[in-house]
Amino acid sequence: MKExxxxxxxxxxxxxxxxxxxxxxxxTEKTLEKGDxxxxxxxxxxxxxxxxxxxxxxxxxxxxxxxxxILYFAIDQWWATDIESFQKQSPSMYxxxxxxxxxxxxxxxxxxxxxxxxIPKLERFFRIILENYLGSLQKRIVFNNVFDAEQxxxxxxxxxxxxxxxxxxxxxxxxxxxxAEFLSRIRTKNKPY
Amino acid sequence: MKExxxxxxxxxxxxxxxxxxxxxxxxTEKTLEKGDxxxxxxxxxxxxxxxxxxxxxxxxxxxxxxxxxILYFAIDQWWATDIESFQKQSPSMYxxxxxxxxxxxxxxxxxxxxxxxxIPKLERFFRIILENYLGSLQKRIVFNNVFDAEQxxxxxxxxxxxxxxxxxxxxxxxxxxxxAEFLSRIRTKNKPY
DNA sequence: CGTCTATTTGAATGTACTCAAAAGCGGTGG
DNA sequence: CCACCGCTTTTGAGTACATTCAAATAGACG
Numbered sequence: 001m002k003e004x005x006x007x008x009x010x011x012x013x014x015x016x017x018x019x020x021x022x023x024x025x026x027x028t029e030k031t032l033e034k035g036d037x038x039x040x041x042x043x044x045x046x047x048x049x050x051x052x053x054x055x056x057x058x059x060x061x062x063x064x065x066x067x068x069x070i071l072y073f074a075i076d077q078w079w080a081t082d083i084e085s086f087q088k089q090s091p092s093m094y095x096x097x098x099x100x101x102x103x104x105x106x107x108x109x110x111x112x113x114x115x116x117x118x119i120p121k122l123e124r125f126f127r128i129i130l131e132n133y134l135g136s137l138q139k140r141i142v143f144n145n146v147f148d149a150e151q152x153x154x155x156x157x158x159x160x161x162x163x164x165x166x167x168x169x170x171x172x173x174x175x176x177x178x179x180a181e182f183l184s185r186i187r188t189k190n191k192p193y
Numbered sequence: 194m195k196e197x198x199x200x201x202x203x204x205x206x207x208x209x210x211x212x213x214x215x216x217x218x219x220x221t222e223k224t225l226e227k228g229d230x231x232x233x234x235x236x237x238x239x240x241x242x243x244x245x246x247x248x249x250x251x252x253x254x255x256x257x258x259x260x261x262x263i264l265y266f267a268i269d270q271w272w273a274t275d276i277e278s279f280q281k282q283s284p285s286m287y288x289x290x291x292x293x294x295x296x297x298x299x300x301x302x303x304x305x306x307x308x309x310x311x312i313p314k315l316e317r318f319f320r321i322i323l324e325n326y327l328g329s330l331q332k333r334i335v336f337n338n339v340f341d342a343e344q345x346x347x348x349x350x351x352x353x354x355x356x357x358x359x360x361x362x363x364x365x366x367x368x369x370x371x372x373a374e375f376l377s378r379i380r381t382k383n384k385p386y
Numbered sequence: 387c388g389t390c391t392a393t394t395t396g397a398a399t400g401t402a403c404t405c406a407a408a409a410g411c412g413g414t415g416g
Numbered sequence: 417c418c419a420c421c422g423c424t425t426t427t428g429a430g431t432a433c434a435t436t437c438a439a440a441t442a443g444a445c446g
Contacts, residue, residue, distance in 0.1 A: 060335045060339065062339050064339075069335050069338050069339055071331055071334065071335055083324050083327055083328065084324065084325070084327070084328030084331075087321070087324045093332075116317075120313055120316070123313070123316035123317050123320055124309075124316050126320055127316055127319055127320040127323060128280065130320060130323040130324060130327060131276050131277065131280045131323060132277070133327065134276055134277070134323060134326065134327050134330065135276065135277030137327065137330040137331065137334065138264055138277075138330065139286075140334060141264065141330065141333060141334060141337070142253045142262050142264055144334070144337060144370065145262050145367075145370040146253065146255050146257075146262055148433070148434095149433080149434070168391090168392065168393090169392075169393070170392065170393080174338075177337065177338040178434070178435090179434070179435055179436080180392080180393075180394095181393085181394080181395085181434090181435075181436080181437095182433090182434055182435070183393095184392095184393055184394050184395080185394085185395085185434090187393090187394090188394070188395085341401075341402090342401080342402070361423090361424065361425090362424075362425065363424070363425080371402070371403090372402070372403055372404080373424080373425075373426095374402090374403075374404085374405095374425085374426080374427085375401090375402055375403070376425095377424095377425055377426050377427085378402090378426085378427085380425090380426090381426070381427085
């Protein structure tokens with residue numbers, strides 16, 4: 001069950017057998033049913049979460065119209081944590097909710113700090129995955145301005161086919177920053193016949 | 194000259210006197226004149242850069258119309274590096290250019306790695322500032338969808354008054370993802386008389 | 387099969403863009 | 417010292433991309 005996480009870590013830092021055991025012991029399994037919340041806005045994000053299997057959405061609730069604005073999706077082998085809230089142990093502005101049954105690995109804040117103390121080279125791992133994620137966020141900001149809705153949609157389909165498969169269309173629309181109706185029109189327009 | 198960087202580091206990790214000396218020796222000063230490039234798209238970002246004094250813009254060149262899309266501004270005490278390009282030592286899609294005379298501290302990729310080896314607790318520092326930056330990027334993505342151009346502009350003025358002061362209006366417009374003309378109309382509309 | 391939710395379609399509207407031109411502003415040289 | 421040049425900002429007119437609201441249709445699930 002913890003193999004996917006170990007595998008992910010080993011891409012960037014080498015743990016010896018003993019470290020691997022220590023590492024594993026810090027993480028606990030959790031299952032979310034469809035619709036369950038991992039985090040609600042206003043709460044503090046107490047755990048860092050790694051998705052083994054399933055699908056989650058992280059979103060902001062627009063206070064003017066109550067609509068969800070998708071920040072990101074998380075499926076197998078991705079992280080699903082409000083990093084700022086987790087790191088500062090301060091209230092989050094986001095919600096994280098299961099879109100289907102989801103299996104997670106979790107570590108609480110104090111354990112996370114303790115784990116880094118015991119295995120300092122993990123600092124490196126977390127720094128690197130942050131750097132990667134950060135690069136993709138920057139790209140997303142720029143692309144949102146450079147490309148129109150249609151281009152962004154097809155770009156999304158290309159880059160995240162597995163996510164596009166699992167998610168309802170209206171959530172993909174929200175992720176892309178467009179209305180569900182407009183995404184529907186984009187699809188109709190591009191139908192083969 | 195290196196005090197601002199030391200000060201920034203000390204917010205998150207404590208360096209003893211010896212470490213501080215080692216740390217300082219890794220960084221070299223550099224001055225850019227107005228218009229000088231720190232990085233051009235297609236090049237690899239060879240250095241991590243900390244701004245002592247000045248102003249830089251990081252931007253993507255829209256291949257369809259040649260226009261600059263501002264990714265971020267960097268003024269005193271900020272970082273100005275394409276992190277993804279620097280970390281992977283791979284070609285960058287961005288440009289970084291001085292808007293005015295700018296003093297930097299720089300460290301080359303190999304030295305950066307060596308520095309982390311010699312002072313491992315710096316891993317922690319870089320992880321934390323990445324987390325902070327990441328939080329602000331996420332907020333920017335969500336806010337771009339939730340708020341209209343006018344709200345985003347006034348939000349920008351509130352949060353980055355020093356940046357707003359230094360930057361020409363058309364670059365702020367680009368940062369906000371709107372046209373220079375439209376930002377001008379927003380300002381006119383909100384003039385007191 | 388019926389109900390609930392998601393998607394599609396239509397019509398009217400709005401926010402922001404483009405192109406073009408004028409006005410403003412700052413620096414430089416005659 | 418002021419006139420001119422280049423760049424930024426403003427203004428105008430026409431347009432486009434995307435939204436909203438409403439209603440119809442299609443899909444999923446018990």
